[in-house]
Amino acid sequence: MFRTALRNVLAHKARLLMTVLAVMLGVAFVSGTLVFTDTLSSAFRNQSAKSYDDVAVAVTTYADQNDAQQAGLSQKTLDRIAGLDGVASVTGRVDGFAGVAGPDGKLIGAGWSNKGSNFSPGKGGKDTAYDFVQGTGPVRDDQIALDKDTAAEGGYQVGERVRVATNGPVKEYTLAGVFTTDDGAVNAGGSLVLFDTPVAQALYLQPGYFTNLTVTAAPGADDDRILAAVQPLVPESATAQTGAALADEQAKAIEEGLSGLNQMLLGFAGIALFVGVFLISNTFTMLVAQRTKELALMRAVGASRKQITRSVLAEAGVVGLVASVVGFALGIGLAAGLRSGMAAFGMKVPEGALVIGTTPLIAALGVGVLITMLAAWLPGRRAARIPPVAAMSSVHAIATTKSLVVRNSIGAVITAVGAALIVVGASTGSDGRWTIAGGAFLALIGVIVLIPLLSRPVIALVRPLMVRAFGVSGKLAAQNAVRNPRRTGATASALAIGLTLVTGLSVLGVTVGAALDKMTTDQIKADYMVVMASGGDLDRSALTALEKAPGATAVSPQQAASFEIDGEWVSASAITPGDVERVLNVEVVDGSLASLGEGRMAVAEKTAGKQGWKVGDTLPVTFSDEKKGRLTLGAVYKDTEFLSPVLVDTKVVAPHEVKPFIPQIFVKMDGGETAANEKALVSALGDNPAISVMDKQDIRDEFGGMINMLLNIMYGLLAMALIIAVLGVVNTLAMSVFERQQEIGMLRAIGLDRRRVKRMVRLEAVVISVFGAVVGIGLGSFLGWAIGQTIKSSLPGYALVIPWDRIGIFLLLAALVGVLAAMWPARSAARLNMLNAIKAE
Numbered sequence: 001m002f003r004t005a006l007r008n009v010l011a012h013k014a015r016l017l018m019t020v021l022a023v024m025l026g027v028a029f030v031s032g033t034l035v036f037t038d039t040l041s042s043a044f045r046n047q048s049a050k051s052y053d054d055v056a057v058a059v060t061t062y063a064d065q066n067d068a069q070q071a072g073l074s075q076k077t078l079d080r081i082a083g084l085d086g087v088a089s090v091t092g093r094v095d096g097f098a099g100v101a102g103p104d105g106k107l108i109g110a111g112w113s114n115k116g117s118n119f120s121p122g123k124g125g126k127d128t129a130y131d132f133v134q135g136t137g138p139v140r141d142d143q144i145a146l147d148k149d150t151a152a153e154g155g156y157q158v159g160e161r162v163r164v165a166t167n168g169p170v171k172e173y174t175l176a177g178v179f180t181t182d183d184g185a186v187n188a189g190g191s192l193v194l195f196d197t198p199v200a201q202a203l204y205l206q207p208g209y210f211t212n213l214t215v216t217a218a219p220g221a222d223d224d225r226i227l228a229a230v231q232p233l234v235p236e237s238a239t240a241q242t243g244a245a246l247a248d249e250q251a252k253a254i255e256e257g258l259s260g261l262n263q264m265l266l267g268f269a270g271i272a273l274f275v276g277v278f279l280i281s282n283t284f285t286m287l288v289a290q291r292t293k294e295l296a297l298m299r300a301v302g303a304s305r306k307q308i309t310r311s312v313l314a315e316a317g318v319v320g321l322v323a324s325v326v327g328f329a330l331g332i333g334l335a336a337g338l339r340s341g342m343a344a345f346g347m348k349v350p351e352g353a354l355v356i357g358t359t360p361l362i363a364a365l366g367v368g369v370l371i372t373m374l375a376a377w378l379p380g381r382r383a384a385r386i387p388p389v390a391a392m393s394s395v396h397a398i399a400t401t402k403s404l405v406v407r408n409s410i411g412a413v414i415t416a417v418g419a420a421l422i423v424v425g426a427s428t429g430s431d432g433r434w435t436i437a438g439g440a441f442l443a444l445i446g447v448i449v450l451i452p453l454l455s456r457p458v459i460a461l462v463r464p465l466m467v468r469a470f471g472v473s474g475k476l477a478a479q480n481a482v483r484n485p486r487r488t489g490a491t492a493s494a495l496a497i498g499l500t501l502v503t504g505l506s507v508l509g510v511t512v513g514a515a516l517d518k519m520t521t522d523q524i525k526a527d528y529m530v531v532m533a534s535g536g537d538l539d540r541s542a543l544t545a546l547e548k549a550p551g552a553t554a555v556s557p558q559q560a561a562s563f564e565i566d567g568e569w570v571s572a573s574a575i576t577p578g579d580v581e582r583v584l585n586v587e588v589v590d591g592s593l594a595s596l597g598e599g600r601m602a603v604a605e606k607t608a609g610k611q612g613w614k615v616g617d618t619l620p621v622t623f624s625d626e627k628k629g630r631l632t633l634g635a636v637y638k639d640t641e642f643l644s645p646v647l648v649d650t651k652v653v654a655p656h657e658v659k660p661f662i663p664q665i666f667v668k669m670d671g672g673e674t675a676a677n678e679k680a681l682v683s684a685l686g687d688n689p690a691i692s693v694m695d696k697q698d699i700r701d702e703f704g705g706m707i708n709m710l711l712n713i714m715y716g717l718l719a720m721a722l723i724i725a726v727l728g729v730v731n732t733l734a735m736s737v738f739e740r741q742q743e744i745g746m747l748r749a750i751g752l753d754r755r756r757v758k759r760m761v762r763l764e765a766v767v768i769s770v771f772g773a774v775v776g777i778g779l780g781s782f783l784g785w786a787i788g789q790t791i792k793s794s795l796p797g798y799a800l801v802i803p804w805d806r807i808g809i810f811l812l813l814a815a816l817v818g819v820l821a822a823m824w825p826a827r828s829a830a831r832l833n834m835l836n837a838i839k840a841e
Contacts, residue, residue, distance in 0.1 A: 020323040023280065025723065027327025027368040032334030033265040034360035039335060042355045045251040047182050054128065055243030056087075056217035057227045059234050072209035077233060081213070084229045086221030091120045091127075092210030094200050097534045098193040099690035100146065101163040101170070102154050107533055107689040109150070113190025114534060114690075115183070116166065118200035119145060130194070134158050135177030138196045143176040150191035151178045164193055165690035166203050167532055168539040214243070274497060280316075280375035305384035312380030316373045324368030328361060408453045415446030422782065426789035436786050444500060447779055448493045451772075452485035455492065458771055470763060473756045476747075477763035481771075488768055491729055495772030495817070496779070499810055502715065503780025504787070509711045510803040511788050516707075517700050518797040523642050526554075526583035526666035527673045528681060529694045538662040542685060546667055549684035551677055554582035554668035558642070560661045561653045564622040565631075565646075570607070572646040574653050574660070583666035586647075587638040591615040595634025596649050602635035607645040623656035641796060729765055729821035744832055754830040761826035765818035773814030777807055 052058070059081075061072055073092065082090040098116025102108045119137035121127050127137055130145075135158040138144050144164060146156060156162055161172045179194070186192050201207050217226055223242045231240050241249070299308065335354060421439025425432030447454075459481050466474030481488055530546060532538055538557075547555045559574035577597035580586060586593060589605050596602060603613055613619070618632045631648070639645075654660070669677040673695045681693045694702060744757060752760075785800055792798045 020319060020326070023320060023323035023368050023372055024327040024330060026371070027324050027364045028330040028334055029268065030266065030367055031328045031331030031360045031364040032338070033262060033331075034363060035332055035335035035354060035356055036265075036338045037262040038355040038357055038360070039339060039353075041251075049247045049251070050182065052243035052247040054216055055214045055246070056221065056223040057215040057230050057240060058212065058243055058246045059215075059230065059238050059240045060212040061235065061238035072205050072211050073213055073234065073238060075208045075210075077235075078210065078213055080233050081215060081230055084226065086218050086226050086229075088216045088218040088221075089122050090213055090215050091122070091129075092118075092197070092213045093120065094118050094197075094204050094209070094211045096200075096204035097166060097532070097536050097690070098191075098195075098203075099165045099533065100150055100154055100191050100193060101165065101689040105163075105687060105689060107165070108153050109190040115190060116164075116193045116195060116200065116203065117183075118197040119194040120197055129183075130179040130181050132177045132179045135175070137179075138173075138176045138194055138199075141196055141199050142173055143196060144173040145177040145179055145194040146175060147183075147186045147192045148178050148180050149186065150193075151175070163689070165688045166539075167534075167536055167542075167690070168203070169541055170686045170688045170690075271497065271501065277371060277375045280372055281379060308384040309377075309380040312376055312383060313373050316376030316380075317369055320369035320372030321365070323372065324365045327368055328364040331360065331364065332356060407449060411446050411449030411453070413446075414442050415450060418443030418446050419782075422786045426786040428790075429793060430790050433787065433790050436783070436790070439786075440783050443779065443782075444497065447496065447775060448489075451489035451493055451496065451775060454775065455485050455488050455771060456482050458774065459767055462767065466763060466767070470759060472752065473759040474763055476760045477767060480760070480764045481767045488771075491768055492772030492775065495729075495769055495814060496776035499773050499776025499814070500780040500783065502810065503777045503807065504783040505711055505780075506803050506806050507781050507784025507801070508787050509707050510806070511784070511798070511801045512791070512795065513707050514801045515795045515798045519641060519795075520696070520700050522797065523585050523640055524583070524666070524696065524699060525585055525668065527669045527677065527695065528667045529699050530665040530667060530681070530685070531663065531692050531694065533690050533692050536663075537660075538665060538691070540660055540662070542688075542691065543662060543665055545684045545686070546665055546681065549667075550680050551670045552667055552681075553670050554579040554666075556580040556583050556666050557650065557660075557662045558664040558666065559650055559653075560644070560663060561624075561648070561657070563624060563653070563656075565619050566611075570646050571644045572601075572648055572653070573644040574648055574650040575643075577649050579668075580647070583668050584640070584642055586640065586643070589636045589638060591633070591635035593635050593637070593647075595632075596647060598634065599631075599649060599652060600634030601631045601652075602637055602647040603633055604639045604643070604645040605636055606639050608633070608636045623653065625656045627656060726817050726821050729769060729818060730824060741832060744829055748832070757830045758826040761829050762819055762822040765822035765825075766815050767818070769814045769818035769821070770811060773811055777810060781807075 059073060072094070075092075078090050078092050081087060095115055095117040097114060099114040100108045107114070119127055119130075119139075121137060121139075125136075130137070132145070133148060135145070144162060146154075146162070151157075154162070156175050158175050158177060160175050162175050163170050163172055181192060183192050195203065198207060201209060205211060215226060215230065217223060223244070227240060227242055234240055299305075303311075332354065339354075418439045418441070422436050422443060423439075425435030425437075425439060428435065459478055463475070463478040466478050468474075470477070530538065530542065537560075543555070543557050546552060549555075554576075556576040556579040557574065561572040561574045562569055563572065564570075575596070577593070580596075581593055588602075591602070593602060603611075608614070613633055613636075615633055615636060618630050621629050621631050623629065631652070635647075637643075637647070650660070667681065669681075671677055678693055678695065685691050685693070692698075748754075748757065781802060788798065788800060
């Protein structure tokens with residue numbers, strides 16, 4: 001029986017190739033994902049360990065410029081640690097945002113990964129964290145050093161002047177040196193600017209203070225003993241640990257950071273394998289049908305049902321093993337490609353070989369072989385149950401009425417339970433998402449089970465149109481599409497799964513994007529929003545410059561602040577009274593916003609109601625510097641996403657903050673959005689490459705751009721599942737042509753020419769593909785609505801949007817899938833010899 005299985009594998013190379021491709025793609029994604037993430041994890045772990053090779057103890061702190069109690073690590077602390085036994089040296093670091101302007105005046109790097117730090121030379125005048133390839137480190141307040149890649153991209157040479165932006169005004173520095181480094185910011189595609197230590201401290205913290213420090217041990221000194229001596233010397237806000245412990249901690253953080261990417265890629269691999277199950281099952285159903293008489297003869301000469309089933313499973317095991325091996329090799333190539341692709345997006349991965357462990361290999365072989373054998377089990381079981389006499393007298397087995405009734409009943413129950421869970425989850429808000437996920441899985445399974453039943457009435461609706469448009473070819477295609485409902489259903493299921501996910505994501509993404517766009521349009525009156533490219537805070541000087549910009553009629557910051565009211569911390573927005581209502585839509589419920597200019601505060605309606613506050617109440621306040629005062633409630637306004645629950649004048653919090661935290665500044669210009677007005681604002685800010693001046697469209701793109709990017713990534717990954725679905729359509733059509741050889745021969749004999757035979761097969765493919773697409777689009781829209789209901793309460797202006805344009809594109813693509821998949825089977829059908837086909841049994 002095993003020899004027979006091997007012979008059967010080799011006897012149907014073309015069709016088995018499609019099965020191999022389906023399994024291979026899924027396995028390649030699984031193994032490639034595991035190899036890719038293992039390689040990244042190993043590379044970053046090795047880099048992290050290398051960075052802390054010479055570090056005995058590392059001290060980190062969460063320093064705050066506005067909090068004297070958390071100013072960081074003082075020079076005095078550093079000196080005391082340097083005097084401990086066993087300590088060879090101590091290096092203090094302070095860092096923050098720094099962006100370098102390129103020759104075109106634009107920012108070099110991604111913004112969020114642009115970093116500035118201090119050059120901290122030891123006794124030999126060298127900083128061990130950086131290897132200088134040109135010049136030296138900065139030792140004066142007008143000098144900087146740049147990483148090699150940034151210097152090359154900007155075309156800067158040692159001795160030239162470089163424009164550098166922090167969150168303050170742009171300044172020019174002399175380039176003192178160029179270095180290489182393993183710093184994470186540079187590896188992420190950003191830039192690193194080194195300043196002299198006092199300059200960096202003034203920019204990022206306070207003079208004489210550091211954010212963190214590293215301790216190098218003298219030869220023979222014990223790291224744990226140094227750690228025990230260091231811990232009593234650092235403030236409570238600081239954390240001290242050995243370099244080895246910190247390296248392990250960072251390695252763990254890297255693995256956790258990569259786990260999300262790993263799970264997403266494995267999820268799409270699972271989808272591809274799930275879709276592949278239908279293709280594999282169809283393939284083995286086809287192969288069993290093609291040798292029904294052979295199997296019957298084997299039964300007649302003594303083969304048992306179990307032997308027949310095992311023969312089909314052995315055949316599937318061989319196919320799965322070959323596909324797994326090829327898929328694993330392809331997965332290694334995919335991992336290498338993903339790693340190289342990261343460089344195309346400006347992300348640099350530390351050097352290191354691909355890590356090919358046993359887990360990806362076992363996963364590839366296990367998944368590939370098991371999935372293939374699982375998909376082949378049902379066709380093998382059916383083959384074994386065919387009586388020898390019945391098999392010898394028919395080409396293929398017809399599904400019994402009883403089996404179809406049982407299947408449809410089970411499918412209806414599963415679908416109903418799944419739909420009920422989805423509706424229940426949608427009605428319970430954000431807590432119902434897992435319920436929706438479970439319901440979606442059951443509904444998808446139920447619909448897949450019911451698809452053969454659904455195929456007849458759905459295809460019957462389009463049959464008149466096909467007859468009217470394509471005549472005999474259209475009529476025959478519609479009849480052929482429902483001749484074997486199970487196989488048609490299995491093929492349509494593959495497309496339905498992919499389009500369920502694509503449509504659900506599209507409905508959700510477009511709906512959320514429209515809500516964000518509406519929220520932006522409704523809430524922002526300003527012509528421009530000014531932000532840091534790094535996503536950090538703006539300096540007070542930027543606000544002053546914008547207030548003086550020609551044409552600016554209203555300027556208000558969205559300054560973040562916090563203080564205690566009645567013992568509870570509240571977040572506040574410090575704004576410019578009189579201007580805030582001109583740049584943002586603030587709807588007053590009670591009182592007047594004009595009271596903000598009198599030193600009063602305004603409170604959002606929900607917060608006021610929850611706390612029982614009313615206009616005229618005077619409340620005790622404790623500011624961030626622990627000074628106390630009293631504020632009177634002057635207005636109550638409707639809640640908005642762009643403002644905190646409390647509004648105050650910037651002058652109210654200014655005396656209590658060393659440095660204000662300003663994420664955005666809104667500007668209204670005389671004449672609205674014009675190129676001249678935008679240029680005026682850019683000029684007022686000193687042509688700072690690190691500051692973005694965004695018009696209303698830019699603001700919309702800022703909020704909706706991430707959603708569109710994620711949707712495009714999802715579309716790309718789901719394309720693989722659709723490729724497998726194409727192979728499934730090819731299989732189904734090939735089987736349909738095989739079963740109808742006599743019929744096609746007779747049609748040719750009575751006058752149906754080759755052109756119309758090809759058209760018949762193509763139309764059959766289009767009908768099956770579009771049927772699967774319609775089912776997937778319907779279920780996907782339902783899921784998109786349900787998930788949207790769980791986020792409706794947290795997104796003002798949410799309203800379901802059905803992206804009809806995209807759905808139309810999906811249907812056209814489904815039809816195109818059918819046309820492409822039908823090319824080979826249609827050609828084979830048209831080339832059948834009439835006489836041989838009529839004689840075929």
